[in-house]
Structure formats: C-alpha cells, structure tokens
Amino acid sequence: MSKPVVTVLGTGLMGAPMAQNLLNAGYPVRVWNRSADKALPLAGKGAEICASPAEAASKADFVITMVSDGKAVADLLFQQGVGDAMRPGTVFIDMSSIKPAEARDHAERLAETGIACLDAPVSGGTKGAEAATLAIMAGGEQEAFNRAKPVLEAMGRPVRVGPAGAGQLAKLANQAIVASTIGVVAEAMLLAEQGGANPAALRDALRGGFADSIILQQHGERMTTGNFVPGGRSAIQLKDMDNILEEAARLGLELPLSGQMQQRYRRLVEELDGADTDHSGIYLELKDRNRLS
C-alpha cells in the first residue's frame, strides 16, 4: 500500500527539516513556501514544489502548516484557498504556535466543510526538528489524531492532550514553565555568585536532584559564561507570555509567576534593548534590577 500524500506549507527553519523527515519516512511530500527559494532544496530530496498553497493542498491526504502566527494560518486557509482546495477526508494539521482561540476558530470553520483539524504545535527547536525528536502537543478529535499519528511520528513524539485548541494551550503551559524556570535559575546563579559559591560547581552539585532541569544546565551555563546569543529570542518569549496571560484572562485565571515574568520580559525587550538576547537574558534583567553590571 502506498503511503498517503503529505503537504507542508511553510518550509522555513522548522518546516524544512520536518518535510525532510517526512521524505525520509517514505511519504510523498508536496511543499510550498512564501519565499520559493526556501522550498527549492527539498526538490532535490524528492519533494514536489508547488506554485501555490491551494495547489499544494489539493492533492494531499494530510496538509501541515508551519508558519509564523495565527494570522498567517488563517490567510492560507481562508484567503489563499487552502480550506476549499482540501478534499473531503483530508486532515489539516497546524503545527505553528498560535493562540488557542484561533485554533478553535479554524477547527470550527473547517468542520463546516468536512475537514478534520488538529492543532499540533511543537517544542524542541530546530535541533528537535532535524533529529525528528520534537515534542508534539496535539488538540483535536481522537479519530483525526489516530489517523495523523504515523505522520506526526515521522517528526517527533505526538501526544493528544485534548480537543481543538488544547495543543496550543499545552504549548502555552510549556512556555510558562520555561519562562519562570529560567527566571529562578537566574536567581540561583546570582545568589551563588554574589554569595561566594561557584555557579558551575553549583550546577554540578544539583545534577539529578529536584532542582535539576535542562534549563538549569543549559541556560544556567549561558548566564555564568555570558553567552546570550539566541537560541530562542526574548522578543518571542515576550509574545508567548502575552499569549499566556491573554488566555489566562479569558479563562478568568490569575497566574502570578507568569504575570511577573511577562512584565520582566517586557522590561528586558522594551527598556533594556534585549529583544535579540536568548531567553536566558532575563539574567541581565535581574542584574540590572540589582544595579549589577
């Protein structure tokens, strides 16, 4: 039995290696990208380059979008004809990070034309995309998830976390944890440094215990060696914090740690010229707050 056809719309830093891993897994892959030159390298690997997103989506069993935000997804679906081009039975999988409310809206509008929809944002960055080890947080109907699962497994580890929008909600929860954990690792590093302990030895001492995390080891090292080349940009972390607090407000929830980190990432980005620092740049905000350079 031949494998189902997968279309990937958006072959940037994340989408290109994800499409590559679908090819590696034996799927026929159709691709389109707004800047066509970013899709071209995939042609040499066996992908079919398409002239428009609607054309790319028209002959697919699964249509994946990996673009910048909810507006870009809606533009593809409802302005550029992807929604109408998909055949009945196609599963639409948005792997972009967008707002939960936007994901629910897309799912509702596509349901009217009989297209099943998953929101399936990822965590793991370009390294995870290349290694096919992305954490994939999926929201949508169980049946659509079951059909899409083998396709998603070519790119990482998919887990269904609930109905439409739940994948995006999980991504926000992920980003909330990352932000406050970076924030408290910064406090631990500064406390150690100012109190006369060796921060590198501290990280080693805490390895494997309750305080240990990838963030303690990786972001903690960035803080004490002064390496704030992104990784993940603080401006993006601020956008994520705004989305977290917007969703919390919609649900009537007060999230006090995330609220503090939103304010402090805003201060880092807007007052301390830190938009292009790595997320771990919150250490610079903490030092500035303490009048330490």
Added chain:
Amino acid sequence: MSKPVVTVLGTGLMGAPMAQNLLNAGYPVRVWNRSADKALPLAGKGAEICASPAEAASKADFVITMVSDGKAVADLLFQQGVGDAMRPGTVFIDMSSIKPAEARDHAERLAETGIACLDAPVSGGTKGAEAATLAIMAGGEQEAFNRAKPVLEAMGRPVRVGPAGAGQLAKLANQAIVASTIGVVAEAMLLAEQGGANPAALRDALRGGFADSIILQQHGERMTTGNFVPGGRSAIQLKDMDNILEEAARLGLELPLSGQMQQRYRRLVEELDGADTDHSGIYLELKDRNRLS
C-alpha cells in the same frame, strides 16, 4: 589500613540511613541521638552507641552532625562540648541545613582550635539518604574536602561549591529553584485543567523537553490527583524561603520570584492551614487565589 572512625550526631529520618551507609562502606561508626531510642537500631548493625555527643566525638576522625537547625548545631558544638572534645586533625562535617552565616561562624570558631570544618547540606530526602544518592553541596577548605570526600561518597555525590558557607548557600539556591518550579508547574496544571486540556497528557507531552523536570512529573501528578500528603512539608519550605530572602537581603539582592514564593508559602501556611501539606500544596494556594475549590 583500617578505615577512619566516623561519628554521626543525630540519627533521625536522614541521619540513621546515612549512618547505615557508612557502616555498609566499612567505616567504624559511633552514634549519638538526643532521643536515644532512635540510635538503638544502629547498634545491631555494628554502630557504637555513645552516652553523650562529646564522648561520641572524642575518638573520631570525622564528626558528622545531622540535626534540625543552626541553633542545634551550635548547641552541640559549644554547649555540649563537641567542639572541645574533637582531637586536632578531626574534620567536622555539618550536613544539617542551616543559615550560611551560621555555617561561617561555626567554621571560624572551630578554626581557632585547629578543627577543619565543612558545611555539607544535602538534597534528595529520605529516599536519597537510604539509596546513598544524596546530592551533597560542600563548602569549606579544599584540603578538608579532599580528606572527607571518601566518607561523603558513602552517602551520596559530594561536590565542593566554595569556601565555608557556600554549601549552605547552594542548598538555599536549590530550595529557591524547587519553590518557583513547583509554583509554575501549578500554573501550567491549572491553565491546562481550566482550558480543557488533560493535565496528565500534558505532563506526558512535555516529557524530555525544556519544560520537563522531576518536579513537573512528581509534583505535577500530586496536583492533579490531589495528593498533598508530605513528602516535604510546606512549613519547612516557608522556613527555607525565609532563609533565602534573609541571605539575599544580607547580600543586598532582590530576588523577585523567590520573594513572591515566600509570600505565597506564608499565605498557604498561616492563612490556609497548609503547614502540613506537601510543597506541592502551593497548587491549593493558587486555586484559592482564583476562587476555585
């Protein structure tokens, strides 16, 4: 060559299994405990039970204390005669969790009589004590650490993090990370739950990524299953937060996340009757703050 003699003062929940592991490693062990009955089971395992802390300390190469706080350590050293009873060349190792300033004070006073001193608090709880896998954060002279290292390795993984007091500072940094991480895991669990995602699936989805930690998996599960039987008591976490903020103030540091968690653990303990809940009980404080039961 026969192994050096190790005295353990304080054979409670932590000290007893630590003494047992020293016996397992072949050290002659002398023990004393304020309530003598807690030391007795170790007699059957080969430990020598002593009538007073001074007697226990008098014939030892290493004297370990594992008691409740800095006052209890100072009482043993300077009121009950342990400081005077130790022979020159003995290394004193305080493995209790006390304030960094207290540890520095003890080290200075013992230095006057030629006794080398390490502050070496631990993380890992009774499970880590029993399995001899404690994280041991040591402060003090390198030479004393080198001599004590084999003894400490019978109980866990020792890392020297700096001079006298640095071990206690590292323990505070450890507790600061634990508190805020528990706090933000509570926010992630509540956001998922209220937004319609499955918190157990969320924990699974985040496994192995940047947001993952022992706390996400263990304390996160406690929150969603409603199991707040301690583990670690919130009253102790509040004491730790007070010590963190006291040390930060001494160093002139503002630590905004730890400051928030100090206030919220105080609210949990003093206003919400949560002293005896597990640390993860901060989830109850977050729900109360959001008028959710």
